[in-house]
Amino acid sequence: YFFNEEAFDLLDIFRLSRKMIDQIHDSLFGKIIDENQMRIEIERLFPKPGSGKNSRLRIMEAGAIAYYHTQTEIPVVPFLLSDNGPEYKRITEEQGLCWIHEGRSYKKLKPVVPLYQDEVDSFLTRYWDYYEKLLLYKDNPSPEMAQSLSIEFDQIFSSHTMYDELNERIAKTSARKxxxxLVLKYPELPLHNNMAELGARAQARKRDVSLHTITEEGTKSQDTFMTIAQTAKKLGVSVYKYIKDRISRKFEMPSLASLIPQIKTSPKIIFDSS
Known part of the structure; x- marks a missing residue:
């Protein structure tokens, strides 16, 4: 954790009280501290157990983000794709949004009037047709195509229908243009993070069944096997055969790491998973 000027700017943005910010400034300004030191500082600021839950989190976030931006051991990611979660908004300079996550908002519309149902179905067809054009752009980007897609976005998401709730949803998407x-600027950026979301849900389901781990070793073991299982699934590899191959030390199957650069998600996989 690093409490430099950026960290204190973030604390202002997070709306921490001025009194609390001043206390942190007096004790931590310009300092880099580790996890144990951070825990001690948090306990000093919040001596009552369980108090200031959100403030504790914001202080740690500010210090962690500031340290991440100043460290040189790993590259700082300039842009990131997310589902618009607020926890990601300060990590990178630019943030792209997931098209599948955005599309789910339209699926949540449940009109009972047949005319309105047709309006939603018709718009979703235009939505996914446009998505396919973005996929084509990623394979062969050009300034001309980027400009054309930008204009088409405005045309689609300025549409007006007979269904007011659909119009409101369209306006929200338009505001996130x-x-x-962002893919028009960075063609290497994915259009969706659906597989990451499905992986996170798998871990949540595992937690619902097994509750929490007891030891640090148990946590590492669970995370390792969940990572192997979800990565194998994304690559179309049988996790059972893969683990058997590794345990038996036959090593007849290629490593998952070597397969990752070869994978390319097709539109069919994306639509099915959504």
Whole structure:
């Protein structure tokens, strides 16, 4: 954790009280501290157990983000794709949004009037047709195509229908144009993080069944096997055969790491998973 000027700017943005910010400034300004030192500082600021839950989190976030931006051991990611979660907004300079996550908002519309149902179905067809054009752009980007897609976005998401709730949803998507079309600037950026979301849900389901781990070793073991299982699933590899191959030390199957650069997600996989 690093409490430099950026960290204190973040604390202001997070709306921590001025009194609390001043206390942190007096004790930590300009300092880099580790996890144990951070825990001690948090306990000093919040001596009552369980108090200031959100403030504790914001203080740690500010210090962690500031340290991440100043460290040189790993590259600082300039842009990131997310589902618009607020916890990601300060990590990178630019943030793209997931098209599948955005599309789910339209699926949540449940009109009972047949005319409105047709309006939603018709718009979703235009939505996914446009998505396929973005996939084509990623394979062969050009300034001309980027401009054309930007204009088409405005045309689609300025549409007006007979269904007011659909119109409101369209307006919200229109307001997110810069984030949804960040791919026009960075063609290497994915259009969705659906597989990451499904992986996170798998871990949540595991937690529902097994509750929490007891030891640090148990946590590492669980995380390792969940990572192997979800990565194998994304690559189309049988996790059972893969683990058997590794345990038996036959090593007849290629490593998952060597397969990752070869994978390319097709539109069919994306639509099915959504």
């Amino acid at each position: 810069s984030e949804l079309l």
